[in-house]
Amino acid sequence: MGSNRFSFVFMNVVLLVVLLGLTSLIFDKTGLLFKGELLFLAFLIFISVISMAMIFGDMRIGWTIMYLTMLLALCDATYLYLKDAATGKWLFATLFFSAIGFLVSVMKIRAPKRRLPKPRVVEFENFVASNKGKKYHKEGCDWAKKINPSNKITITEDEAKKKKLKPCYCVTK
Numbered sequence: 001m002g003s004n005r006f007s008f009v010f011m012n013v014v015l016l017v018v019l020l021g022l023t024s025l026i027f028d029k030t031g032l033l034f035k036g037e038l039l040f041l042a043f044l045i046f047i048s049v050i051s052m053a054m055i056f057g058d059m060r061i062g063w064t065i066m067y068l069t070m071l072l073a074l075c076d077a078t079y080l081y082l083k084d085a086a087t088g089k090w091l092f093a094t095l096f097f098s099a100i101g102f103l104v105s106v107m108k109i110r111a112p113k114r115r116l117p118k119p120r121v122v123e124f125e126n127f128v129a130s131n132k133g134k135k136y137h138k139e140g141c142d143w144a145k146k147i148n149p150s151n152k153i154t155i156t157e158d159e160a161k162k163k164k165l166k167p168c169y170c171v172t173k
Contacts, residue, residue: 007108008055011066014101015048018073021094025080033083040076044069060110067105074098126154129165136160141170 022044026037047069054062077094128144129136131151137144160167 007104008052011055011101011104012052014097014104015052015069017097018070018094018101019045019048021090021097022073022076024090025077025094029080029084037076037080044073044076063105063108063110067102067109070098070102070105074102126156127160127171129153129155129160129163134166135168136165136171137168138170141168143168143170 019041022037022041026034026041029037047065051062051065051069055066056062074095077091077098081091081095126139127136128139128141128147129152130147131153133147133151135143136155136157137147155163155165157167157171
């Protein structure tokens with residue numbers, strides 16, 4: 001989780017205030033509006049738990065779900081305000097914190113990190129061999145040091161294979 005720890009804790013606090021605010025606003029209602037809002041609150045709690053679990057697991061989709069949750073909470077608080085002209089500290093706290101949560105979620109939705117393949121480094125390591133020998137060696141090999149300088153040649157691995165030379169143990173390890 002690393003750098004997302006602060007965002008995770010902050011979003012939990014925001015979510016707590018938003019859900020408490022909606023709960024306070026809902027329990028002032030009666031009848032069918034109360035039942036509908038209670039079901040909607042249960043739905044918001046359910047998707048909030050899922051999104052926070054995904055955010056904790058560092059899954060990108062978690063922030064997208066949280067963005068939608070905050071948008072729904074913001075719309076619901078606005079609906080309650082317009083429906084009953086509800087006022088009070090819980091309404092404004094819910095509106096404010098759901099807007100903050102919405103903005104944080106939007107900022108945390110990030111494009112997938114593209115992992116470029118590591119550039120393939122082609123190494124042209126030079127080896128040494130003898131004009132008269134059947135093996136090729138790395139330059140620091142004990143056997144390579146024993147090659148007579150007049151017979152010693154520098155060769156690439158491809159050239160050695162073309163001449164049907166076999167690799168010394170120093171090449172294969």
